[in-house]
Amino acid sequence: MATKRDYYEVLGVDRKASDDDIKRAFKRLAIKYHPDRNKDPDAGEKFQEINEAYQVLSDPAKRQAYDAGGFEAVDSSFGGGAGQGFDPFGGAGADFADIFDTIFGGAAGGRSRQRRSSGPVPQRGRDMRVVIDLTLEEAVKGITKDIKLNVLSTCPECHGEGTKDPKSRKECPYCHGSGVLVQSNGIFRVQRTCSHCNGEGTVLTKPCKRCNGSGRVLQQRTVKINIPGGLDTGQYVTLAGEGESGIHGGPSGDLIAVVRIKEHKLFKRDGDNLYCEVPISFTTAALGGKVTVPTLDGKIALTIEPGTQTGTTFRLANKGIQPPIAGRRKGHLFCTVVVETPVNLTDYQKDLLKKLDESLSGEEGKDDGKGNAAQSKSKSSDSQPSIKKFIDNMAEFFKNSGQK
Template sequence: MAAKEDFYKLLELDRNASEAEIKKSYRKMAMKFHPDRNNDNPEEAEKKFKLVKEAYEILSDPKKRAAYDQFGHAGVDSSMGGGRGGFSGAENFSDIFGDVFGDIFGGGRQQRSSVQRGADLRYNLELTLEEAVGGTEATVKVPVLVACVECNGSGAKKGSSPVTCSTCHGHGQVRMQQGFFSVQQTCPTCRGTGKQIKDPCPKCYGQGRTQETKTLNVKVPAGVDTGDRIRLAGEGEAGANGGPAGDLYVQVQVKDHPIFTRDGANLYCEVPISFSMACLGGELQVPTLDGKVMLKIPPETQTGRMFRLRGKGVKPVRGGLVGDLLCKVQLETPVHLTKEQKSMIEKLGESLSGGGKHHSPQEHGWMDGVKSFFDKLTG
């Protein structure tokens, strides 16, 4: 009989390997020699797979490993349970297989819990800018699954109760033999709950939950913005088989405003300014979310100039300084002028250009600033 290969070498391990390293190496080697992955020579792969399994079974057991380290194969042969591969039947093999590969096949030894948390829900809430900045209370109606009041969520007709599943005997899983392997799967009869409803509730038809529309009051804090979420704990769908309810997330969407735009804590707006006020200065009434305020316009103000009104913006919902309102003035060109008004503007233009009616822009110096700007770009 040929000598057995050293278990450590078989699993490509150092003799001081930890338990985690042994399991990791076994996973790697078992996948490598899996018969389903070696269609060209499945019989040889199966033999190698059994050797790998045998090595793992010995080295993963502290007592067997100690005996193997001291006496080699002779120290563990009597405790192997017979057979070169160390199998004591398909059940023994599937236990090891499920322990290592349970995450791949959905098997393992854990029983699926019949109690399940309800799903989280999302509700899109549209707010005006005023509501978002100042805070508000909104009433929302949400279609949601709730625990059936007739059967208290059990799914069974009043006076009865669910019984243990006859297929899986309450485990929620059944063992399926697939060729060389035995794999656990969710029970097709009870769908993993371990229970069967022989006499279903007439209101929920055995589901334990019914569809209803909830009416909820949502307190919206001041300063929220598009993308913010408000969590209402326990207002989502009811859980299955008495499980806890999920949560409701209210997603905020702020509608466009006809005057203001928002950037973080600051607000922006544009206000028209007359030609005379731009030239001579004065006071201009501008809107804010708190009402109108007077803004002082200095003489010779150019169109596009930005004025800052401190503290007239938004107080952030998560704390911090109140933002500002930034007003951009835009020169308003007068329309529908009378002959007299046109004559006055012509006289003003002549006065500004030095008294001549037909001077070109270059002659009265209007283009000097433009030329100097382009000189900087090309210089």
């Protein structure tokens, strides 16, 4: 394919679609476009596109990476992306097996029945996602957090077996141990997962009272999460095996801790750089001086040159954030000065400012009645070049337009 389509568009689902919505859309499209059933020349290409989209969106970690950074984020985080090494039974697992059962009837069904007749199949537990709110200081330095989670864990009464009596596990009377129900539909034999035993081929006559035969119960536990310094909002830490417990002896899922940094009163972050607005008095801006500014390492003195204008930005090298990736340089701190106009002046202060203004402007700015600004009798206007330039431009504008 020349251009990749958005994975959500490929499956025809909304970006907020649930896992079940994504799975249903995948199965419907995979059956429709499987090359052995659809003879359209483009069917094979569409089938692979559907599989690639599902392999990403059905995996919580890959889906999060894709939502945050698109195709490149998946490629860089998971070693080559979803489309490489296409394996119809590897990425989608049991979902593809069910689809093949539907398409091929007895051929795939034979494999499926053989697989399920041996009893419940171990299944990996689902990954869990938790958002960790951090202050900027915590995110920069790194921190260990203890969080409480309600997690589906192995039942302590039956140890995940679903029953205390192994002999109570009997062959399902509806599918006769195959785990699937077969229905003829014209030239096709349609197979679907047996809803009575959930495809396991067996049922429990004496299920565990604690977990009702599921083998898992909801329990609260405390997990310690070590968050390295330098992470930004949306980045995450994966704790292997700390997610939901597996089913029938399957491995546990992972816990994905996503960082979210709180708004800071002084700094704004952009990647590894920090930005800060520093208010200064108009006398400091005019005469120059030193002001104290904050950094992550403490206070430092910033030199303000005479005549500094509001909006002037100073770069403090290597005063930003050290990224967690080895070999990357530390960011910078950018301080933008904002000249503060004094308020709530006394009459005495107002008189002083008026005298200062007179000494700076002289007669500059007074209109001679012909749309021309009079020339100042002194060169004191040079101390306010922006005002002088504005007045000159305004005079030229009115002269050219014929207005007064």
